[in-house]
Amino acid sequence: MARIIVVTSGKGGVGKTTSAAAIATGLALRGNKTVVIDFDVGLRNLDLIMGCERRVVYDLVNVIQGEAGLNQALIRDKRSDHLYILPASQTRDKDALTLEGVEQVLEKLAEDFDYIVCDSPAGIERGAQLAMYFADEAIVVTNPEVSSVRDSDRILGLLASKTRRAEQAQDPVVERLLITRYDPNRVDSGDMLNLEDIQEILAIKLIGLIPESEAVLRASNSGVPVTHDQDSDAGQAYSDTVARLLGDEKPLRFHQLQKKSFLSRIFGGGRR
């Protein structure tokens, strides 16, 4: 049975699309038939991050409104046979998505795919609620920063009440924390929330930690999800995250200072 995973956050710009693309790519690289869906109607971006923007013909809204078949809208990834992308529409009509329409699309996709990754728009309104409604699991993307952590908690509230699993009193949506843009240097100097603090506040299981990384911008510049860049810290961190999603045990990496900087040596660089 297909697992539906929503990548969500509440706050904008924390790395949902980056993570959805990287995780979907990682799942496909491990041999799972995966589709990643852009739910950000009006502001599609996933196609750019996946590097397929010039191959978009039809989109999710076209499919829901019956203007195109699912197979016409799905874009096969250039690099992996197991990976497909379903782009969002650029229409400004936010009501173009309907709950019934989304349900039908997901049901059809579930016949063919192992994993359905939903890239949620920011916010806690309709768009975000549609993206999470049918999810089995949620990856809550959080930056080490107060507003992001607070918004993540709001999202946890919605996952526990405004999803199909919640409304039908089934097993709850599995909630997992993905901390992104983590900077061990700033954590060490006491200017950034550390991962234990974030975990303690949100009290959900950590699925991964992605460091602040130059590789992410490079990846989006070239339209190749960062998971393909296995020389990079972020690429490896996303691979670890995918491995954990698939049930592997992986120790956490990239959360500690690599080497002591000149300054921290002078100051003693006390670790916590």
Place this chain on the structure above:
Amino acid sequence: MKLLEFLKRERKKSASVAKERLQIIVAHQRGQRGQPDYMPMLERELLEVIRRYVEVEQDAINISLDSEDDCSVLELNVTLPNRG
């Protein structure tokens, strides 16, 4: 070195301040979870009514809804000022 140590200790603080603030906000948010959508409005209107009779602070009122097996209990706590 004393000065440097001092500066460093000051700098340690912003993340722990963030943590303390978040713990309070999140506790509050979680307290409101699962409440019906009308609760904030109800709270505001109740406060308004009480204020017609007694002068109380914004945070002097505390309402919560607890569900038991077959009924819900609306609990209302109002801290009144000492009679002067």
